[in-house]
Amino acid sequence: MLSKIDIKRIRKKFPILNTIINNNKLIYFDNAATTQKPNKVINSIKNYYSNINSNVHRGAYYLSNRATEKMEFSREKIKSFINAKYSHEIIFTSGATESINLIANSISYLINKNDEIIIPYSEHHSNIIPWQILCKKKKALLKIIPIDYYGNLKFDYFKSIISNKTKLISLSHITNALGVINPINEIIYEAKKYNTLVLIDGSQAISHIPINIQKINPDFYVFSIHKMYGPTGIGVLYGKEEILNISPPYKYGGEMINKVTFKKATYANIPFKFEAGTPNIGGILSTIDAIKFIEKINIKNIKIYEDQIINYTIKLLSSIEGIKIYGKNENRSSIISFNIKNIHPFDIGKLLDNFGIAVRTGNHCAQPIMDFLSIPGTIRISFAIYNTFEEIYFFYKKILKIKKIF
Ligand SMILES: Cc1ncc(COP(=O)(O)O)c(C=O)c1O
Structure with missing residues (x-):
């Protein structure tokens, strides 16, 4: 069941979300680093x-x-x-x-x-x-x-x-x-x-x-x-x-x-x-x-919505061959870290950027856990209340495209 939050209305409060990058509307998936700011702030x-x-x-x-x-x-x-x-x-x-x-x-x-x-x-x-x-x-x-x-x-x-x-x-x-x-x-x-x-x-x-x-x-x-x-x-x-x-x-x-x-x-x-x-x-x-x-939105509603977004993203990403998602779904909040076999996370980040999609790549200021997992880093997408299912689908299609390039 989809939550009743009016995301379109919420998005209008964030001027930066109108930014166009290479003819694409900005898709901001780096909210764990910092969230965008509404007009009132x-x-x-x-x-x-x-x-x-x-x-x-x-x-x-x-x-x-x-x-x-x-x-x-x-x-x-x-x-x-x-x-x-x-x-x-x-x-x-x-x-x-x-x-x-x-x-x-x-x-x-x-x-x-x-x-x-x-x-x-x-x-x-x-x-x-x-x-x-x-x-x-x-x-x-x-x-x-x-x-x-x-x-x-x-x-x-x-x-x-x-x-x-x-x-x-x-x-x-x-x-x-x-x-x-x-x-x-x-x-x-x-x-x-x-x-x-x-x-x-x-x-x-x-x-x-x-x-x-x-x-x-x-x-x-x-x-x-x-x-x-x-x-x-x-x-x-x-x-x-x-x-x-x-x-x-x-x-x-x-x-x-x-x-x-x-x-x-x-x-x-x-x-x-x-x-x-x-x-x-x-x-x-x-x-x-x-x-x-x-x-105004209520933090409980934010959690419900973000969990829906996360589950949808995991479902799409899991269907792609060669993708490794870190962490377990039952114990996750608003962040997905993943890698694609044989492609460096930085290259994926750069290519996504060409489509206006902002993701974080690297060790996320947590080098010990990257050493533990024996990886140089991950691609991290992290959500906020203004992210949409449409953005995630667009991102998923671009990941498929990038996979074909390599
Ligand atoms: C878990 C955690 N702790 C601490 C920090 C540091 O936050 P700040 O740079 O705002 O001081 C961050 C920033 O990403 C974080 O994710």
């Missing part, structure tokens, strides 16, 4: 610089108060969107990458020699390197949860390595290279037995499935606004109040202080303690419109 940024521009939390004048109020409303909106308990648990960063780096630095005081941090094999580089560096600095051990050929975590192995030495587990909600949904509830359940902190990287989940922080109950949850129809340069770190309160800041400067003398400084309360310097105010304000866009 674009106009909100223009409106900020045209009518509100001023610095936040500083001035006693009209514009600054307005910018500050709207920024705090954006924080409130994010809090409600993910159902966090308090808005001061929402920290603005520059992206998921900075959110993870913030935690890796801020909680470093909890990590001692021979302690352990656990991550899965299938992570984005931004959820590998900060932990690698932290472990090196503290002479701690980075332990890796292996995966099977479908990209699923080996859960029994995870249970065998977690112990009282495990200070933190960090994993993606949905992997960016293969689109595998990780068993985060089960991981958090195990972690709590050992008092282990858990960070969930929700970058590939936030605009595709409903997120209920109080139900998931992680210690930290991070994501980037540009992957949810909002602007680049804004990220979110959700952190539990009690942990954020006792963790030291990660960046120092204006905005994050209480009292400063040449002898010492005391810090502001959360969230401001973690928000040194002037933020991307226009971007933060336009986040309100990105969330309103998702809310």
